[in-house]
Amino acid sequence: MTESADVVVIGLGPGGEALAGDLAEAGLDVVGVESTLVGGECPYWGCIPSKMMVRAADALAEGRRVPELAGTSSVTPDWAPVARRIREEATTNWDDKIAVDRLTGKGARFVRGTGRLLAPTTVAVDVDGDDGTREFEARRGVVIATGTVATVPPIPGLADTPYWTNREAIEATEVPESLCVIGGGAVGLELAQAYARFGARVIILEALDRILGPEEPESSELITEVLGCEGIAVHTGVKTGGVAHDGSGFRLDIGDGEVRAEALLVSTGRRADLRHMGVDTIGQDPGARAVEVDDHLRAAPGVWAIGDVVGKGAFTHMAVYHAKIAAADILGQHGPGAEYHAVPRVTFTDPEVGAVGVTESHARDIGVNVRVGTARVPSSARGWIHKAGNEGLIKLVEDADTGVLIGATSIGPNGGEVLGALAVAVHAHVPTKRLRSMIYAYPTFHRAIEDALNDLAAR
Ligand SMILES: Cc1cc2nc3c(=O)[nH]c(=O)nc-3n(C[C@H](O)[C@H](O)[C@H](O)COP(=O)(O)OP(=O)(O)OC[C@H]3O[C@@H](n4cnc5c(N)ncnc54)[C@H](O)[C@@H]3O)c2cc1C
Numbered sequence: 001m002t003e004s005a006d007v008v009v010i011g012l013g014p015g016g017e018a019l020a021g022d023l024a025e026a027g028l029d030v031v032g033v034e035s036t037l038v039g040g041e042c043p044y045w046g047c048i049p050s051k052m053m054v055r056a057a058d059a060l061a062e063g064r065r066v067p068e069l070a071g072t073s074s075v076t077p078d079w080a081p082v083a084r085r086i087r088e089e090a091t092t093n094w095d096d097k098i099a100v101d102r103l104t105g106k107g108a109r110f111v112r113g114t115g116r117l118l119a120p121t122t123v124a125v126d127v128d129g130d131d132g133t134r135e136f137e138a139r140r141g142v143v144i145a146t147g148t149v150a151t152v153p154p155i156p157g158l159a160d161t162p163y164w165t166n167r168e169a170i171e172a173t174e175v176p177e178s179l180c181v182i183g184g185g186a187v188g189l190e191l192a193q194a195y196a197r198f199g200a201r202v203i204i205l206e207a208l209d210r211i212l213g214p215e216e217p218e219s220s221e222l223i224t225e226v227l228g229c230e231g232i233a234v235h236t237g238v239k240t241g242g243v244a245h246d247g248s249g250f251r252l253d254i255g256d257g258e259v260r261a262e263a264l265l266v267s268t269g270r271r272a273d274l275r276h277m278g279v280d281t282i283g284q285d286p287g288a289r290a291v292e293v294d295d296h297l298r299a300a301p302g303v304w305a306i307g308d309v310v311g312k313g314a315f316t317h318m319a320v321y322h323a324k325i326a327a328a329d330i331l332g333q334h335g336p337g338a339e340y341h342a343v344p345r346v347t348f349t350d351p352e353v354g355a356v357g358v359t360e361s362h363a364r365d366i367g368v369n370v371r372v373g374t375a376r377v378p379s380s381a382r383g384w385i386h387k388a389g390n391e392g393l394i395k396l397v398e399d400a401d402t403g404v405l406i407g408a409t410s411i412g413p414n415g416g417e418v419l420g421a422l423a424v425a426v427h428a429h430v431p432t433k434r435l436r437s438m439i440y441a442y443p444t445f446h447r448a449i450e451d452a453l454n455d456l457a458a459r
């Protein structure tokens, strides 16, 4: 028997949960389908628990900075409070009852199971347990919000070993004596630094010639240097030829040598898995890396896709941004479409690496006549006062023809917060001339933006 609903949302991560809740509160009959945990990757294995680790690790680092600033300190790391906080406060032991209640409290119906399209507005759900398959016809439409899964490279031997992805790294109740991290992106760097600060001997293996590849080269250089000073070995241009595990540790063949470590974290990116989603019923490729959508997140008539699965930036803030646009569209409201010229991103290393808009090289690649300006945080008044742990920089990318700020990077102790001002400027197409006439509070970290603007004007 086919059941009916106004909207069926497949996948209830930050994007799907927000959208299903908004539509239900607007009075629609919404069915939310989730195969794992309502809330998705972010609260259980992503943003929130990883930032709890980072917060704790940063507290240790601050403690270790006391001798340079304020006397003596002795810091003894203990992972137990971190693991406990993740289990009890962040994930309720990886139980989503609170989230399910929150969603149904807004009026949505909830089905635990795996959904797929049978036709553009028909969804089959393989219900958890032995409850068979339910079929739903969605009067207004279906939303695909199924996120991404960790990619694991086809390195010989790797699949047969007990390697970690972000999930095991977040669930760990003990710190390994040594940790090898394959992949120097946001996941790898945040977790590498956190584990190192808790005492693990950490080595990072990155295939490209620099970590944080999509960001400015200055960001890669600065973070490589900071990690190196903390004792984290960063190897770039590495091709891992094979992985073996002997019951107590890993051995990785990296061409001209080998790496041994007790634990191995694979953080080589994430991708949508569309193979079983029935996207061929809407004319899309089940082997593609993402669902193709227009600026209102429409994948086909009556089908929307939001969040990580559309490949426009794998961030919780992107999933929630998409949810708002798609909800308005489904409700027939004529709202603005998605814009991607000012996507903010923050890698929560210490110092944090914030960035928005285009990088210098990307701007040049798309034919923009570019002017850049930089400033070092330690040379700013606040950076100099801050002293220990003051590494950072501001880099601005201007479209020299229009005089408008189109990209910016802010690295520093509060790099992600300083980014706020720069994100406003890039989002609103503010000319750098206008930014130069602004008053920057003294002595803040964001005042270094003025130094970078002066550098830009002098070019
Ligand atoms: C370690 C780590 C740290 C991160 N830190 C940050 C951060 O600090 N800031 C930030 O902005 N982002 C961060 N992210 C990224 C962030 O977690 C994702 O961008 C966000 O969760 C995407 O939301 P989503 O709703 O698109 O997908 P997801 O969170 O992936 O949710 C999709 C949901 O769909 C479900 N699903 C999949 N297929 C089906 C199906 N067929 N039927 C039913 N259900 C299905 C899944 O079980 C999942 O619950 C981090 C990610 C990781 C891994």
Ligand SMILES: NC(=O)c1ccc[n+]([C@@H]2O[C@H](COP(=O)([O-])OP(=O)(O)OC[C@H]3O[C@@H](n4cnc5c(N)ncnc54)[C@H](O)[C@@H]3O)[C@@H](O)[C@H]2O)c1
Pocket: 153, 182, 183, 184, 185, 186, 187, 188, 190, 205, 206, 207, 208, 211, 212, 213, 238, 239, 240, 267, 268, 269, 270, 313, 314, 315, 345, 346, 347, 348
């Ligand atoms: N703070 C945040 O907002 C945050 C934090 C974590 C994750 N995320 C999101 O999650 C997504 C996934 O993060 P991620 O760090 O796994 O992916 P990523 O794509 O950011 O980085 C993966 C890295 O692994 C490298 N790599 C790939 N194959 C390799 C191999 N065989 N050997 C060595 N290196 C290899 C890549 O060159 C790249 O540098 C990101 O796109 C990001 O948007 C965001």
